Amino acid sequence: MPAPTSPPTVVVVDGHRLSLTNLGKVLYRETGTTKGDVIAYYSAVAPAILPALRGRPVTMRRFPNGTDEAGFYAKNVPAGTPPWVSTALLPAPGSTRDRDAITYPVLDSPAALVWSANLAALELHVPQWQVAADGAAGLRQAASPDLLVVDLDPGAPADVRHCCQVALAARTVLRETGLEPLPKTSGSKGLQLLARLPGTEPASTVSEHAHALALHLERSYPHLVVSRMTKSLRPGRVLVDWSQNAAAKTTIAAYSLRARSRPTASTPVTWDEVEACAQGRLPLLFEASDVLDRLQRHGDLLSPLWL
Numbered sequence: 001m002p003a004p005t006s007p008p009t010v011v012v013v014d015g016h017r018l019s020l021t022n023l024g025k026v027l028y029r030e031t032g033t034t035k036g037d038v039i040a041y042y043s044a045v046a047p048a049i050l051p052a053l054r055g056r057p058v059t060m061r062r063f064p065n066g067t068d069e070a071g072f073y074a075k076n077v078p079a080g081t082p083p084w085v086s087t088a089l090l091p092a093p094g095s096t097r098d099r100d101a102i103t104y105p106v107l108d109s110p111a112a113l114v115w116s117a118n119l120a121a122l123e124l125h126v127p128q129w130q131v132a133a134d135g136a137a138g139l140r141q142a143a144s145p146d147l148l149v150v151d152l153d154p155g156a157p158a159d160v161r162h163c164c165q166v167a168l169a170a171r172t173v174l175r176e177t178g179l180e181p182l183p184k185t186s187g188s189k190g191l192q193l194l195a196r197l198p199g200t201e202p203a204s205t206v207s208e209h210a211h212a213l214a215l216h217l218e219r220s221y222p223h224l225v226v227s228r229m230t231k232s233l234r235p236g237r238v239l240v241d242w243s244q245n246a247a248a249k250t251t252i253a254a255y256s257l258r259a260r261s262r263p264t265a266s267t268p269v270t271w272d273e274v275e276a277c278a279q280g281r282l283p284l285l286f287e288a289s290d291v292l293d294r295l296q297r298h299g300d301l302l303s304p305l306w307l
Helices: 035-044 046-053 110-118 160-176 203-220 271-278 288-298
Strands: 009-013 016-020 026-028 059-062 072-074 087-091 101-105 121-126 147-154 182-185 191-196 238-241
Touching (some): 009 110, 026 035, 035 046, 035 110, 035 288, 110 121, 147 160, 147 203, 160 191, 160 203, 160 238, 160 271
Antiparallel strands (some): 059 072, 182 191
């Protein structure tokens, strides 16, 4: 028997009127986290997450029936999207739906965040580049990447502790090249490092740099690191997924929720916390309420990336 629905709740955010639906619907059954809770979370983290989303086309992963059921990735904005939600029309080479272009949402305001959360967009994924600011109303293009991502994904029985060990080694190498990486959890099993780039090199060149880093780490720590996705090589090792720097790839945004059994989130952490985790003294997995507490204590640990 379907759950009863309640009348829409009308709110005004940034002067924009939104009709919020099914606020009591449970999206995370294990914790009883409702759609209203998700909207409240994204409203609360707006000052921190918006810099991570600014200028970037967002791929939303939506779960209208909660995380117990399969969700879906949504790139093209749905019908009925308010005209005040920023969008970017981008080429879609190789689209599985045979589309020449896709109109992505660009979530650049608290109101746009509330709009996406009302769609049960639990996960927000973004590329390492921003849309080129060419002022065109038609087809837009990707700018050169302004971020390098080092995506560390453990293959069981390896876990986030091993990811932290690899992250510390990667930090040393990146610092030698003049980059200052900042860590965040993936909100799932792994860890990710982000480093600011000048935005002068194409994605293909950035991917080559990331690949070289992965190969270096693999040679230095052959029993801990793997640079290829081959399944037989993954158990007990950490994959340095350099391919996440390709122009067509996206990575979970900092502060985004994840669609797991509990409302975990991709959370910026300190290097001291990474070192403690590498030594087995601190687990690195945070839920929405933890993120809000951490923002009160630490502020946005990724803010140097957006300055």
